[in-house]
Amino acid sequence: MTKVHEKDTVAVPCVERASGRVPLPGSKSVTHRAFILAALGDGESTIENALDAEDTRITASALQALGADVSWQGTTVRIRPPQKRWRSPAAAVWVGNSGTSLRLLTGLAAAGRGTFVFDGTQRLRERPIGALADALEALGVTVRFPERRGYPPVVIESRGLRGGTVCVDASQSSQYLSSVLLAVTRASGPVTVSWREVSSFPYVEVTLQMMARAGLMFRKTGPSEIVVEAPQVVRSFHYTVEGDCSSASYFWAAAALTAGSVLTYPVSHETLQGDCAFLDVLTSMGCRVEWTEEGVGVHGPKELRPVDVDMNRMPDMVPTLAVVASCAEGTSRIRNVAHLRIKESDRLKAVAAELSKLGVRVEEWPDGLVIQGPPRHGAVIETYDDHRIAMSFAVLGLRVPGMVILEPRTVRKSFPGFWDTLFELVHGST
C-alpha cells in the first residue's frame, strides 16, 4: 500500500473531534542554530533530537561541503568543524529553498577565508539577501551577485570579518541579524551590532539565547544595539533540541477547529521559540491552553471568536491562523506581515487564493489579510511548494469535508512525518 506521504494527492478525512497525543519533531530553527554554533566550535559537538528534514539536512550538507565532519545517527548529529579554515568548494553550495540555511551560512562563510558561493531553487533566487550583504560588506567582505543584485546566487569573497560597527536592516528578515550576530563572534575584534526595524524578532532572541548557552559573550548596550566580543570560539557542546512549536501549531489548530483536545510534546513553557505565542492568539479565540510536565494541550471551544492581530513576530503561524480564523464567527484581520510575500511562496496570495476556493471571503492587503468564513465546501488545494500551506489546509480538512491536498511531499521541508502524525490523530479521534 502506498504510504500517505508518497501519494500525489491526499484526501483528508473529517473527524468529529480531534483528540490525542502528538509527538513533535525537533525545532527547525533551534537545529539550524545548533549546527552553526557547532561549526563555530573548537571540536566535536553533539546535537540530540535534531530535526531530520530537508532544510536541516541542507545546512548539514553545506557544512560538509565547507569541510566539516558531519554524521547523523537517527536524530543525533555530530559535527566537527575543519581544523584550520573553511574549505572553498569549487561548485556552488546548494541551499534548496531554505532561507535560514542561506542567510546563516552566508554569515558563516564571511567569517572564513576564501570564496564561497551559495545557490538554490528558483524560488530561493526570488528571496532577498541584499541587506545582509550590505552588513557583511561594512565589515570588510566582498559580496557579489552574478545574476540579480541582492538575490542568490551569492558569492562571498572574504579574508575574515574585521571588528567595528555595523547596522543591519532586518526589515525583510530577522535572519540577516541572526546571521551577523553569529558570524561576528569570529571577527578580528569586538563588533557593535545595531539594527533598524526587525521583522520576526523572536528568532533573534532564539539566536541570542543559544549563543549565551554556548558560552559566547555579548552585552546589550541599547534597545537595538549589542556589542559582541570577538574573536571567540565556541567550546564543543552537547545540546538537546526542543520540540518544534511551529509544527505543533497544526495540531493545536486541529483541536481549535474541531472542539477537540490535543497534547503536543515535548515542549516546555520555557521554550525558546516565539511561535508558542500563537497559543495566546488561540486563547483569545476561545481555546483553553494547558501546560503539563510533558508538553502543551489545546482544547477547542464550541465556537471560535474572530481576532484582529499583528503577526509580525510569528509569520510562520499566519497560514495556521488563517485556516482557524476562517471558521470563526465573524471577521478576522491579520496585520503587519508583508514579509510573508518572500517566504517559500507568497503566502498572503496563496492563503487568499486557497481560502477563496472554499467560499471564504478574503481580502488580500499588501501586508495582511481580512478573513470572513465559514468555508462553504471543500476543494482541491494547491500548495505552491510550500510546506506551511499544505499542512494548514490539511488540518482545515479535519473540519471541512472534501479537502484534497496536492503535492503533499512538500511537508518534507520541515516535518517529514506530518502525514503519518496527522493520520494517527485521525485514527485515534472520534
Ligand SMILES: O=C(O)C1=C[C@@H](OP(=O)(O)O)[C@@H](O)[C@H](O)C1
Ligand atoms: O531564523 C529562523 O530560524 C527563521 C526566521 C523566520 O524568517 P524571517 O526572519 O525571514 O521572517 C521564519 O519565518 C523562518 O521559518 C525561520
Ligand SMILES: C=C(OP(=O)(O)O)C(=O)O
Ligand atoms: C520561512 C520558512 O523557512 P526558511 O525561511 O528557512 O525557508 C518556514 O519554515 O516557514
